[in-house]
Amino acid sequence: MSPQNAPSLITALVREAALAAGFTADELEPAAPTRDAAHGDYQSNSAFRIAKANKQNPRAVAQAIVERLPAHAAVRAVSIAGPGFINFTLNDAWLGAQLVAQCEDAQLGLAQRQGRVVIDYSSPNVAKRMHVGHLRSTVIGAALHNMTRFAGYEVIADNHIGDWGTQFGKLIVAWRGWLDAEAYEADPIGELQRIYADFEVRAEADPTLADQARHETAKLQAGDPDNRALWRQFIEVSLQEFNTLYARLGIQFDEVLGESAYNDMLQPLVESLLASGVAQVSDGAVVIPFEDADGPGLAKAPMLIRKRDGAALYGTTDLATARYRLDRWSPTRIVYVTDTRQQFHFQQLFAACKKLGWTQAELVHCWFGLLSMPEGTMSSRKGNVVNLKDLLDEAARHARALVDQKSPNLSDDERAKIAEAVGVAAVRYADLSQNPQSDVTFRWEKMLTLDGNTAPFLMYSYARCRSLQAKGGITAWTLAPFTPVEPVERELTIALTRLNEVVVSAIDGSRPNTLCDYLFNLAGLINRYYHDLPVLTAAPEDRDRRLQVIEASARVLGQGLKLLGIQPLDRM
Ligand code: ARG
Numbered sequence: 001m002s003p004q005n006a007p008s009l010i011t012a013l014v015r016e017a018a019l020a021a022g023f024t025a026d027e028l029e030p031a032a033p034t035r036d037a038a039h040g041d042y043q044s045n046s047a048f049r050i051a052k053a054n055k056q057n058p059r060a061v062a063q064a065i066v067e068r069l070p071a072h073a074a075v076r077a078v079s080i081a082g083p084g085f086i087n088f089t090l091n092d093a094w095l096g097a098q099l100v101a102q103c104e105d106a107q108l109g110l111a112q113r114q115g116r117v118v119i120d121y122s123s124p125n126v127a128k129r130m131h132v133g134h135l136r137s138t139v140i141g142a143a144l145h146n147m148t149r150f151a152g153y154e155v156i157a158d159n160h161i162g163d164w165g166t167q168f169g170k171l172i173v174a175w176r177g178w179l180d181a182e183a184y185e186a187d188p189i190g191e192l193q194r195i196y197a198d199f200e201v202r203a204e205a206d207p208t209l210a211d212q213a214r215h216e217t218a219k220l221q222a223g224d225p226d227n228r229a230l231w232r233q234f235i236e237v238s239l240q241e242f243n244t245l246y247a248r249l250g251i252q253f254d255e256v257l258g259e260s261a262y263n264d265m266l267q268p269l270v271e272s273l274l275a276s277g278v279a280q281v282s283d284g285a286v287v288i289p290f291e292d293a294d295g296p297g298l299a300k301a302p303m304l305i306r307k308r309d310g311a312a313l314y315g316t317t318d319l320a321t322a323r324y325r326l327d328r329w330s331p332t333r334i335v336y337v338t339d340t341r342q343q344f345h346f347q348q349l350f351a352a353c354k355k356l357g358w359t360q361a362e363l364v365h366c367w368f369g370l371l372s373m374p375e376g377t378m379s380s381r382k383g384n385v386v387n388l389k390d391l392l393d394e395a396a397r398h399a400r401a402l403v404d405q406k407s408p409n410l411s412d413d414e415r416a417k418i419a420e421a422v423g424v425a426a427v428r429y430a431d432l433s434q435n436p437q438s439d440v441t442f443r444w445e446k447m448l449t450l451d452g453n454t455a456p457f458l459m460y461s462y463a464r465c466r467s468l469q470a471k472g473g474i475t476a477w478t479l480a481p482f483t484p485v486e487p488v489e490r491e492l493t494i495a496l497t498r499l500n501e502v503v504v505s506a507i508d509g510s511r512p513n514t515l516c517d518y519l520f521n522l523a524g525l526i527n528r529y530y531h532d533l534p535v536l537t538a539a540p541e542d543r544d545r546r547l548q549v550i551e552a553s554a555r556v557l558g559q560g561l562k563l564l565g566i567q568p569l570d571r572m
Contacts, residue, residue: 001097001101002101003098003105003108005030005111005500005501006041006042006090006098006497007030007031007032007042008111009072009074010042010074010075011044013072014028014046014069015028015046016070017065017066017067017068017070018046018050018061021065023056023061023064024050024054028044028049029046029049031043031044031045031088034087039079039081040087040088041494043081043086043088044085044086046065047061047062048084057084059080059083059084062085062086063080066078066079066086073091073094074091074094076089076090090494092484093481095484095493095497096481096493098497099493099496099552100480100548100552102496102499102500103551103556107151108555109500110151110152110499110504111500112151112152113151113152115332115333116153116156116330116333117148117153117156117333117334118156118158118334119145119155119157119334119335120141120160120334120337121137121138121140121144121157121159122137122138122242122246122251122253123160123161124161124242125161126161126163126235126238127167127168127171127193127196128192129190129193129241129387129388130387130388132371132372132373133339133370135371135388135431136339136371137338138245138246138249138251139249139431139432139565140436141157141337142250142565143515143563143565144337144366145157147503147506147512148507151503151507153333156255157254157255158256158325159253159255159256159257160257160259160321161238161239161256161259162259163235163259164317166213166217167196168231168234169212169214169215169216169220170200170213171192171195171196171199171230171234172213172220172227173213174195174199175192175195177195178198179191179195189237189238192234221263235258239256241389245392248392249424249565250565250567259314262320265320266316266320269319270312273286274286285304285306285307285308286304287302287303287305288302288305288352289302290303290348290351290355294351294355295350297344298347298348298351301344301348303315303348303349303352315345315348315352318345318349319349319352319353322334322358322363325361326360330360331360333361333362333363333364334361334364335364336363336364337366337367337368338367339369339370340367340368340369343365346363346365346367347365349363350363350365366436369439371439371440372442373441374441374443392423392424394444395427395444396419396423396424397419398426399418399419399420399456400416400423402419402422402450402456403572406460407572414571418569418571421459421567422455422456422459425455425456425459425567426455427442429454429516429564429566430447430455432512432515432564433453433516434513435511435513436511436513453516458519458520458523459568459572461523461526461527461557462523462554462557462561462568462569463570464526464527465526465553465554465557466571468536469547469551471536472536472547474547477548477551479551479552482545482549483545484545484549485542486532486533488525488533489529492549493552496552496556498518499518499559499560502515503563512564515564518560519560519561522556522557529549529553530550533546
């Protein structure tokens with residue numbers, strides 16, 4: 001049996017029946033799980049759309065469809081509810097066979113999609129510590145990256161680091177003026193951040209500093225070798241720190257094309273936009289003007305692409321970047337993952353691309369709310385920015401207490417490893433499990449509890465499946481089709497077949513929390529399953545079937561965790 005997807009399968013049957021009844025039936029939505037299991041497993045709302053298109057009564061349409069539904073091994077019963085919902089109950093043997101077919105597929109039965117997606121995420125600024133805001137972009141971006149690739153798209157993960165701009169002139173002045181070499185040796189980014197902050201303070205008292213900084217920026221841009229060398233060093237030490245964090249989070253980028261990569265393209269781009277009339281000179285500066293039709297609020301906010309002093313801006317770079325990506329990769333979609341404060345920037349950028357006819361790719365801004373730490377829970381040693389490394393260290397420390405209490409028998413070394421994995425996963429999951437667009441406050445107790453929507457809960461649920469198998473002496477279990485018997489077994493089986501539907505909806509909505517919600521419910525069901533039913537001690541036939549379910553549970557839950565960037569552990 002090749003893996004199928006129940007919602008699409010049901011919709012195909014509905015369409016066939018509708019056509020047989022003489023209706024037109026275009027663009028039907030896939031069936032959705034019913035809210036109440038008493039009504040069946042899946043519900044199709046297609047009768048409403050078909051009724052509308054054919055100017056008929058929905059209930060009569062549903063009736064006609066049900067009468068002509070082709071028989072299919074997947075379907076056990078069909079009924080009509082309310083004004084025209086069609087409810088489907090799936091066949092138990094089909095469900096068990098379907099689950100096994102999915103588990104045997106590397107993509108868990110997810111119908112592979114075509115297309116190429118660029119995901120622009122993390123994108124921190126050089127010479128600054130990555131802060132908790134970048135944590136969200138990194139973690140959400142990585143989850144989208146994994147899921148998008150899993151769904152069959154070709155993905156280009158591009159880290160658009162902020163490595164260009166006037167701040168480098170200031171840094172160069174500060175470096176030559178008041179660098180503490182020893183402090184730099186010990187903590188390069190920390191020291192760069194300190195001298196930069198100092199620049200701002202000193203510049204208030206001494207206006208000549210700003211002139212010096214402008215001068216150094218100009219020299220850097222003109223290719224002065226000393227300034228270039230310093231600038232390269234700033235990038236290098238920053239990337240070293242970023243890369244340590246990426247390694248800890250298990251993240252790899254395909255490209256690290258920072259803002260500087262586009263520098264030479266900016267002025268020619270502005271000139272060509274002026275020549276084509278899309279951009280205009282306004283008060284000595286160059287802008288792209290918008291009209292009401294371009295989007296809400298845009299008519300009053302032209303996009304500034306060259307300042308009066310000739311300097312290009314963040315938005316100019318983003319336009320050049322968009323053009324470059326379209327030319328180099330011909331993507332079907334470009335996703336930008338940044339915080340909520342950049343919403344207007346991306347509205348302008350997307351509207352400008354549309355005006356320019358750069359419409360080959362769908363442009364998506366996946367924005368997220370702010371993340372904060374409760375007052376007083378983490379000492380931020382330098383200033384008030386919480387250093388990401390400190391945050392992860394603190395998480396591993398908190399997790400250690402949990403691991404010591406849960407697994408006192410494991411060696412010290414193993415417990416330390418588990419604590420690191422659980423701590424980092426807890427931080428990640430606390431972020432991902434929220435709707436990206438709401439603000440998040442981290443609370444250690446909440447994100448590390450074992451009975452809540454947390455990474456430790458999911459990881460322990462996975463490890464329990466694996467340790468149950470280990471207890472039974474099972475090292476490699478070969479799956480074989482089975483027919484679920486007990487209600488909880490059936491419910492779990494059907495839930496396990498749904499990962500592929502969920503991943504697709506998480507990608508389309510740019511919302512990894514959709515996957516988290518699913519995994520949380522799934523882990524709850526798995527726990528209920530091994531709580532309610534004996535496995536290893538059951539009669540041979542039951543034991544065999546239940547071991548199928550346990551193996552499938554571990555595979556699906558494990559795959560789901562990996563998509564979120566969490567490495568499931570067999571032993572905890
Ligand atoms: N470096 C920017 C920041 O830290 C984020 C860049 C996002 N990507 C982009 N193409 N604008 O806010």
